Amino acid sequence: MFRGKGSPRSYYPLLTVGLGVLNAILLVATIILSVNCYKGSEKNLPLHQNMTQVNRELKQLQTNNSDVIHEKETIHRKLDEVLMDHQQIRLKVEQLRSQNDILQVRKDHLLDEKKHLLSSMSTLEGNCGLCLPGRDLQKSTCYYFATSDDLLKSWKSSRDDCISRGAELVVIDSREKQLYITETLLAINFNLRNLYHGGFYIGLSEECTRGTWSSQGTWTWVHGAKLLEGYWMDGEPNDADGGEDCAATYPTRNPQKAWNDIPCSHRLKWICEMAPQRARVSI
Incomplete structure (x- = not known):
């Protein structure tokens, strides 16, 4: 086999060294990138925390808003019930007033009848035994x-x-x-x-x-x-x-x-x- 000076085997050591250097460079680059990424993460950590807090507060606000809406609906429903009760009470009051007016008229009529009966009774008492029937x-x-x-x-x-x-x-x-x-x-x-x-x-x-x-x-x-x-x-x-x-x-x-x-x-x-x-x- 030919082993001349310019044979490919003579380049293997150089290639090996080159690859080693390249690996070293890649390693260094990887380390540098990792360090930079770590430093970037450390710098962005407060922002991330703030975003997390904002999201949490936003969810809380959404929850509170849902509670407020629900409470508002409950209040409106109770208000409608109160208004309905008020309407019914007003109708009952009007009915009671009407009944009271009718009872007052009946009372006045009964008082008039009472006066008439008392007057008639007085006349009968005064006439009793004085005049014969039909007189x-x-x-x-x-x-x-x-x-x-x-x-x-x-x-x-x-x-x-x-x-x-x-x-x-x-x-x-x-x-x-x-x-x-x-x-x-x-x-x-x-x-x-x-x-x-x-x-x-x-x-x-x-x-x-x-x-x-x-x-x-x-x-x-x-x-x-x-x-x-x-x-x-x-x-x-x-x-x-x-x-x-x-x-x-x-x-x-x-x-x-x-x-x-x-x-x-x-x-x-x-x-x-x-x-x-x-x-x-x-x-």
């Missing part, structure tokens, strides 16, 4: 109003009926008495159709108490007293056809113009009066 007590006098449409009588028959009851045809000798009788007749004859036939005989006629006719035509009460003040309708008494010798009172709107002269045979209702029972017993 009205007014100013210490018992009145009987014959109001049946099926039972009409002449003036004399009407007086006989009163006498049979221990009474007499009414004598109207005061305005107060005339007002009371007219108001009572209006109450019981409010829908009167025929005014002429709707009168009530009173104890006044042109007859004497003994039943004979008065030659002078003087109006006289059943107890014998002459008429001093009358409450005649306009144009009355007119003694139409010379035969109207008895008086009757009517339910007119003006109590001062309520009397009319009428034939004594005419059939009408009538009014009796009598003293209270206790007063009669005491006499």
